Amino acid sequence: MKKVYSKIESIAGNVITVYADGIKYGELAEVSTKFGKSLAEVIKLDGGLVSLQVFAGGRGISTGDEIRFLGHPMKVSFSDNLMGRIFDGSGVPRDNGPALNENLITIGGPSFNPAKRIIPRNMIRTGIPMIDIFNSLVESQKLPIFSVSGEPYNQLLARIAMQAEVDIIILGGIGLKYDDYLFFKDTLEEGGALSRTIMFMHTASDPVVESLMVPDISLAVAEKFALKGKKVLVLLTDMTNFADAMKEIAITQEQVPSNRGYPGDLYSQLASRYEKAVDIEGAGSITILGVTTMPGDDVTHPVPDNTGYITEGQYLLKNGKIEPFGSLSRLKQQVNDKTRDDHRALMDGMIKLYASYKDSMEKKSMGFHMSSWDEKLLKYGEKFEAGMMDLSVNIPLEKALDLGWEILSDCFAPEETGLKSSLLEKFWPVKETV
Amino acid sequence: MKSTGKVVGVNGNMVTVNVTGLVSMNEVAYILTDGKRLKSEVIRIQGDKVQVQVFEMTKGVGIDDDVEFTDDMLTVELGPGLIGQVYDGLQNPLPELAEEAGFFLERGVYLNALNREREWEFTPIANTGAKVTAGDSLGSVPENNFTHNIMVPFNLLDTYTVKSIKEKGAYKLKDTVVELADDKGNVFNVTLVFNWPVKRAIKCYEERLKPVDPLVTKIRLIDTFLPVAKGGTFCIPGPFGAGKTVLQQAMSKNAEVDIVIVAACGERAGEVVETLKEFPELLDPKTGRSLMERTIIICNTSSMPVASREASVYTAVTLAEYYRQMGLDVMLLADSTSRWAQAMREMSGRLEEIPGEEAFPAYLESSISGFYERAGIVKLKNGEKGSVTICGTVSPAGGNFEEPVTQATLKVVGAFLGLSRERSDARKYPAIHPLDSWTKYPGLIDAEQTAYAYDLLRRSYEIGSMMKVVGEEGTSTDDFIVYMKGEFLDAVYYQQNSFDPVDAAVTPERQAFLFKQIMEVLTAELDLDTKEEVRNWINKLRQSFLDYNSSQWESDDFKSYDKEINNLIADKKVGILANAAKLMEK
Numbered sequence A: 001m002k003k004v005y006s007k008i009e010s011i012a013g014n015v016i017t018v019y020a021d022g023i024k025y026g027e028l029a030e031v032s033t034k035f036g037k038s039l040a041e042v043i044k045l046d047g048g049l050v051s052l053q054v055f056a057g058g059r060g061i062s063t064g065d066e067i068r069f070l071g072h073p074m075k076v077s078f079s080d081n082l083m084g085r086i087f088d089g090s091g092v093p094r095d096n097g098p099a100l101n102e103n104l105i106t107i108g109g110p111s112f113n114p115a116k117r118i119i120p121r122n123m124i125r126t127g128i129p130m131i132d133i134f135n136s137l138v139e140s141q142k143l144p145i146f147s148v149s150g151e152p153y154n155q156l157l158a159r160i161a162m163q164a165e166v167d168i169i170i171l172g173g174i175g176l177k178y179d180d181y182l183f184f185k186d187t188l189e190e191g192g193a194l195s196r197t198i199m200f201m202h203t204a205s206d207p208v209v210e211s212l213m214v215p216d217i218s219l220a221v222a223e224k225f226a227l228k229g230k231k232v233l234v235l236l237t238d239m240t241n242f243a244d245a246m247k248e249i250a251i252t253q254e255q256v257p258s259n260r261g262y263p264g265d266l267y268s269q270l271a272s273r274y275e276k277a278v279d280i281e282g283a284g285s286i287t288i289l290g291v292t293t294m295p296g297d298d299v300t301h302p303v304p305d306n307t308g309y310i311t312e313g314q315y316l317l318k319n320g321k322i323e324p325f326g327s328l329s330r331l332k333q334q335v336n337d338k339t340r341d342d343h344r345a346l347m348d349g350m351i352k353l354y355a356s357y358k359d360s361m362e363k364k365s366m367g368f369h370m371s372s373w374d375e376k377l378l379k380y381g382e383k384f385e386a387g388m389m390d391l392s393v394n395i396p397l398e399k400a401l402d403l404g405w406e407i408l409s410d411c412f413a414p415e416e417t418g419l420k421s422s423l424l425e426k427f428w429p430v431k432e433t434v
Numbered sequence B: 001m002k003s004t005g006k007v008v009g010v011n012g013n014m015v016t017v018n019v020t021g022l023v024s025m026n027e028v029a030y031i032l033t034d035g036k037r038l039k040s041e042v043i044r045i046q047g048d049k050v051q052v053q054v055f056e057m058t059k060g061v062g063i064d065d066d067v068e069f070t071d072d073m074l075t076v077e078l079g080p081g082l083i084g085q086v087y088d089g090l091q092n093p094l095p096e097l098a099e100e101a102g103f104f105l106e107r108g109v110y111l112n113a114l115n116r117e118r119e120w121e122f123t124p125i126a127n128t129g130a131k132v133t134a135g136d137s138l139g140s141v142p143e144n145n146f147t148h149n150i151m152v153p154f155n156l157l158d159t160y161t162v163k164s165i166k167e168k169g170a171y172k173l174k175d176t177v178v179e180l181a182d183d184k185g186n187v188f189n190v191t192l193v194f195n196w197p198v199k200r201a202i203k204c205y206e207e208r209l210k211p212v213d214p215l216v217t218k219i220r221l222i223d224t225f226l227p228v229a230k231g232g233t234f235c236i237p238g239p240f241g242a243g244k245t246v247l248q249q250a251m252s253k254n255a256e257v258d259i260v261i262v263a264a265c266g267e268r269a270g271e272v273v274e275t276l277k278e279f280p281e282l283l284d285p286k287t288g289r290s291l292m293e294r295t296i297i298i299c300n301t302s303s304m305p306v307a308s309r310e311a312s313v314y315t316a317v318t319l320a321e322y323y324r325q326m327g328l329d330v331m332l333l334a335d336s337t338s339r340w341a342q343a344m345r346e347m348s349g350r351l352e353e354i355p356g357e358e359a360f361p362a363y364l365e366s367s368i369s370g371f372y373e374r375a376g377i378v379k380l381k382n383g384e385k386g387s388v389t390i391c392g393t394v395s396p397a398g399g400n401f402e403e404p405v406t407q408a409t410l411k412v413v414g415a416f417l418g419l420s421r422e423r424s425d426a427r428k429y430p431a432i433h434p435l436d437s438w439t440k441y442p443g444l445i446d447a448e449q450t451a452y453a454y455d456l457l458r459r460s461y462e463i464g465s466m467m468k469v470v471g472e473e474g475t476s477t478d479d480f481i482v483y484m485k486g487e488f489l490d491a492v493y494y495q496q497n498s499f500d501p502v503d504a505a506v507t508p509e510r511q512a513f514l515f516k517q518i519m520e521v522l523t524a525e526l527d528l529d530t531k532e533e534v535r536n537w538i539n540k541l542r543q544s545f546l547d548y549n550s551s552q553w554e555s556d557d558f559k560s561y562d563k564e565i566n567n568l569i570a571d572k573k574v575g576i577l578a579n580a581a582k583l584m585e586k
């Protein structure tokens, strides 16, 4: 029997309290206000007093409004009918299509048994040299784009998504600008991917609490598809909005903040989502690409910082380029020994030289004399930026590696590169001496 | 009689229980929800209200759910068969759990840590009538290539007489193999297994010794310059992605110890999987057996419940102490202690304790030092030595070492291997900052020689930063030589490629050999006039050394690179620098 209560004890921020019996932690309720109905989730039990977080926010709720407990936690419908559909943060259609109620699954389920995971092994090719050579993306990786605001992070995300050979794309929008939402929709449509895409869209104008559900809903659905053997790519943008929503709730709950107002469990909260990325033995996989905008362009800000500690690397987007320093794919070594002999060495060698180029640039900017070595580095740096870093470059890995050797041999003598002799013998381009 | 209770409040993974009967601190209780038994631990008692931290997700727990108290603290099973296992933070075997529950870690499923059916070949040691105390060996069973002692359980605190002991033969874990009697005639049955509370250090030894024997990690920068000791403690703080985990993984494969315990505490599951899948295939060069036969994995990754994360480091160190009692050298690698500290912080927040810096609880420091204090090299009652070495990674917020966990850790450890973002960005691995890091332990190589190299590096850094101000043209050739020598030392000795099959692990013998060569270069008076010449020569030398480093020890390639190097050096070396003359005579 569903229980209805109509005496709200307190309203603070998005959290209301009510005395009720037989309520379970994490249970859902429906709050009816004069603005309509909203879902709410039980976030604390204290004797008979139940605290609920209202998805539509606390604004306008009256102490006399009705609360009906549903007797189950948050669920979402799972079936192939989800394909091509668009929902909001609580799973309600926002595309005029029918509501889906069959085969409900619980969200935020238990974590995957590590003993059942397999070592990721498939490279996802993107045609972007900064990714393919230097920080290869791997199926089942969890990897965010760390971005300064104003950078084309959603464009980059969409570009990778369109290149990746996956069965299903799940787009989780968190505080997404409406324009960006339309951009994704158009891009997916143009690429012919809309029919294998599911969107859970929380836009910047929707109630904050609703955004909290987006990662869990997206990932719960992804998990089911992955278990059925599908390769699923989950895009979450922007996870900083997600963290900010948690911060807002924590503050209204008067929790002691740990760092710049963020709750002490920020790490665990983010981790429990990102860790859903998995490659399943004998079934499919979940790859998570996220966006984490960095407030104040600061990687040490708690959100990117905690994220970096959780994810398997990050692509740092700055000045329209993927920065070689600060970008990292931790899974690259699982795949880059199976591509081409020279891949690993070239990756390390070219970055080391690029670091030296940066030093020379610094010297130059201070007006120092440029030695012949510095001159070589300067030449190298320019070629590297144009050939490898420019985001308009779109070439397959092998071409990019060849280009790497080309650039090196244009600028240096073989022994100046710090690469192993055996590789130099095999790959150093033979040039006619001038 | 065991107490019972009812749930009266739920806040995240902290549940408040109204209890009837006695309870003790850290007692284990089960919450009965949805037909499942959720394990929890008492963390605060206030009259008949008790707060427990639940080792599971608390979704679905409701007011008036029944609670059963157990009268036991959180314990682990100690006995043969631990080695090679993969456990969660509460010693649930994960592969068996997968068989039982499938892909996911369903809550409320708890399995025996050790196999009850397996038979062990028991050989008695103690004689009937012998007087024994906790930790004494009564017999042994073979476990892989170890002699696993069956000891008087550590919780039997009196002196006992061996009343009976079974003959040599095959026994199961729970079979009684020895009967012990105390003065009053009470008889205690000893099986192959007993339980021990994880939060209590095992102290059945004669005395604790000073850790001085180097623990060989086969990482050059550590063994030669920043050595660690058997029974010592050291920490690896560093920003994300700087290489903490890769460094620990390298040590878990190559360190010269008997047993390695990997405690993946609040980090990525994927990293554990690498160890899990690779180790059975890799051989321990010392024993020729699979690496898994010297490894125990405790795995409480970041998405698993935080309360068991808090317990997991204690579980790990308890298993380490247990094997130490058998005279073995055990190394515990905890990644990351910051996640453990955060687990404490989360719970402290829910308990509404007065927060300290960055909201960590006031007892953060004492918890950290209490944990590292469980390391040590000890003389056992039978005169043998055993050790537990603890290495913890630290993940400081923002990569800034001025934060509570790093600072508290630095106060207690014997060596500090700090990773630098600058070095990892420049792909200089391992990214241990050679100058900021320190150690209190003695190393394998002559300290005066390493001090010389260190000093040179320091000067090289100074000249390097000076050059940023005055430019290369404002630097003398002599200074430039020092600078380039420092760069050379860094490139071919400090940096080591974990992913190169040869370079990944360098034996002490090879380190000594290589270091001697390096010193030949560092102390050389060189016949080089221009910076251009210096750079060219060093570049060539570096190239040869890199090839040398990745060639098999004493192979033909190795020998030919060696020759090449000697020629290169001979070509430009005209003497030994005055400040090194004495040193090189050694």
Ligand SMILES: Nc1ncnc2c1ncn2[C@@H]1O[C@H](COP(=O)(O)OP(=O)(O)OP(=O)(O)O)[C@@H](O)[C@H]1O
Residues within 6 Å of the ligand: A308, A309, A310, A328, A329, A330, A331, A332, A333, B238, B239, B240, B241, B242, B243, B244, B245, B246, B247, B267, B395, B429, B430, B496, B497, B498, B499
């Ligand atoms: N010794 C090494 N040789 C080559 N590459 C390395 C080395 N150490 C680290 N790396 C590279 O850096 C990546 C990150 O390293 P690692 O996972 O050890 O970082 P971490 O310090 O543990 O980070 P976090 O705190 O986020 O867990 C690796 O995946 C690898 O690509």
Ligand SMILES: [Mg+2]
Residues within 6 Å of the ligand: B244, B245, B246, B267, B335
């Ligand atoms: Mg790590």
